[in-house]
Structure formats: structure tokens, C-alpha cells
Amino acid sequence: MGASSTGRDELAQEFVQFSVEAGVLRFGEFKTKAGRLSPYFFNAGLFDDGAKLGRLAQFYARRILASGIEFDMLFGPAYKGIALAAAVAIELARLGRNVPYAYNRKEAKDHGEGGMLVGAPLAGKVMIIDDVISAGTAVRESIALIAQAGARPHAVAIALDRQEKATEGGHDVDHSAVQYVQRHLGLEICAIARLADLLQYLENHSGDALGDYHRQVLAYRQRYGVD
Structure with missing residues (x-):
């Protein structure tokens, strides 16, 4: 399910509402890694029980399959x-697309099967699954591991694209971390929702307490946002 004729992305709107209800998406005043004061905070670590994780995987799988990315x-x-x-691998299999998956350790294991990688052998076109792309550091590390194993880093699926300027050397730049991954690292991006979808959600709730945050999030986007 994608954008309608009115430009409303129904899947993204469902996901934003789910994130708010799960307490994963919160509003107030939060300091980002870049030192900015953000009026919202998205913490995917709070999808912290079986029901929430299962629902999250459904959103990822639906978006990935709808994207057409190989x-x-x-x-x-x-x-x-x-x-x-x-x-996500479990949910994709449930939807009829059974694919292998792998992950890395932070430190190499020197016994048993050893090495940095666990799971299926890395091969073919690989889609990296993460929550957000803040600076692109984790993506670059993943690219190196995947390429070293002889596979092809091809795409990244994330939950939320913040659509805001990245920082380099303590200074704002004209592109976001997501755009950097697309343009400079050459990977396709598949995001369940973007900041623009969050703004639309808040605008649609103008009559309740959530609607009060629309102005603050919009001001933040106007100051730090990218398309």
C-alpha cells in the first residue's frame, strides 16, 4: 500500500500511529547526536515485546515487497x-518470500564457528535492515563486511527517514545521511515512513494534544530539513 492520489501514504500513516501508540515515537524536547534540540524522538529499541516486534516486521515486509527492490x-x-x-525474515517467509539472513558480531569469535558473521553465508544482493540512518557509520561498516564476504551491498531498509541535514566536522551539510548512502555509497533506500509522513499525521490530529506538536516539528524541518 503506497501513496494515494492525494499524496497520503497509508502504510506510513499506519506506522506512525503504531509508533506513537507503542511509545516509540515521542514528542517533547530531545537532544540528538548532532547536538540539535529535536521536538520528537524515535527509539526503535522500545519495540520491546513480541507483539510490537511482530507488528514492526509486518511494516518492514510490506514496504520492502511494495518497493520492488531486488x-x-x-x-x-x-x-x-x-x-x-x-x-523481517520470518514475516517475509509468512508472506511467501523466504530468504536467508545473517548478522555480525561486534567482536570476532575465536572458537566454535569463529569469525564476525553469523547465519547464512553472505551472497548475492544483500538488503541491510536497520532502524534509522543517523550518520551512515553502521551502513559503511556493513558494506565493508558484506563486500569482504564476496556479496553485493544493495539496499537498506529503515523504519524512519528523518529527512534532516547530516553533520560533518560539527557543521551542517546540504544532504542527509540517507541521501549520502544513496548518492555516495550507491545503495537503494526503503523507508517505512519519513518525516514528511510524521508531519502529515500531526496535521491530521490538529484537534487533539498531538496536533500541538505540528508547529514545532514543522519549524524543526524548516530549519534542518532536506527533501
């Missing part, structure tokens, strides 16, 4: 990406 397997970067990749 992939042969999934890869989950440690640590958040491990549970995400496993859950």
Missing part, C-alpha cells in the same frame, strides 16, 4: 539490526 538475503548490523533482520 534482494537475495537480509543482513542485520549488531545490535538492533539483529532482531530486526530475524523478525
Whole structure:
């Protein structure tokens, strides 16, 4: 389910509402890694029980399949990406697309099977599963591991694209971390929702308490946002 004729992305709207209800998407004043004061905070670590994780995986799988992006397997970067990749692989299989998945350790294991990688052998076009792309560091590390194993890093699926300027050397730049991954690292991006979808959700709730945050989030986007 994608954007309607009115430009409303129904899947994204469902996901934003789910994230708010799960307490994963919160509003107030939060300091980001870049030192900005953000009026919202998205913490995928709070999808912290079986029901929430299963529902999250449904959103990932639906978006991935609707995107048309080609992939042969999934890869989950440690640590958040491990549970995400496993859950998404289960949901994809339930929907009729059974693919292998793998993930990495933070430190190489020197006994047993050893090495940095766990799961299926990395091969073919690999889709990386993560929550957000903040600086692209985790993606670059994943790309290196995947390429070193002889596979092709091809795409990244994320829950939320913040659509805001990245920082380099403490200064804002004209592109986002997601755009950097697309343009400079050459990977396709598949996001369940974007900041624009969050703004639309808040605008549609103008009559209740959530609607009060629309102005603050819009001001933040106007200051730091990218398309």
C-alpha cells in the first residue's frame, strides 16, 4: 500500500500511529547526536515485546515487497539490526518470500564457528535492515563486511527517514545521511515512513494534544530539513 492520489501514504500513516501508540515515537524536547534540540524522538529499541516486534516486521515486509527492490538475503548490523533482520525474515517467509539472513558480531569469535558473521553465508544482493540512518557509520561498516564476504551491498531498509541535514566536522551539510548512502555509497533506500509522513499525521490530529506538536516539528524541518 503506497501513496494515494492525494499524496497520503497509508502504510506510513499506519506506522506512525503504531509508533506513537507503542511509545516509540515521542514528542517533547530531545537532544540528538548532532547536538540539535529535536521536538520528537524515535527509539526503535522500545519495540520491546513480541507483539510490537511482530507488528514492526509486518511494516518492514510490506514496504520492502511494495518497493520492488531486488534482494537475495537480509543482513542485520549488531545490535538492533539483529532482531530486526530475524523478525523481517520470518514475516517475509509468512508472506511467501523466504530468504536467508545473517548478522555480525561486534567482536570476532575465536572458537566454535569463529569469525564476525553469523547465519547464512553472505551472497548475492544483500538488503541491510536497520532502524534509522543517523550518520551512515553502521551502513559503511556493513558494506565493508558484506563486500569482504564476496556479496553485493544493495539496499537498506529503515523504519524512519528523518529527512534532516547530516553533520560533518560539527557543521551542517546540504544532504542527509540517507541521501549520502544513496548518492555516495550507491545503495537503494526503503523507508517505512519519513518525516514528511510524521508531519502529515500531526496535521491530521490538529484537534487533539498531538496536533500541538505540528508547529514545532514543522519549524524543526524548516530549519534542518532536506527533501
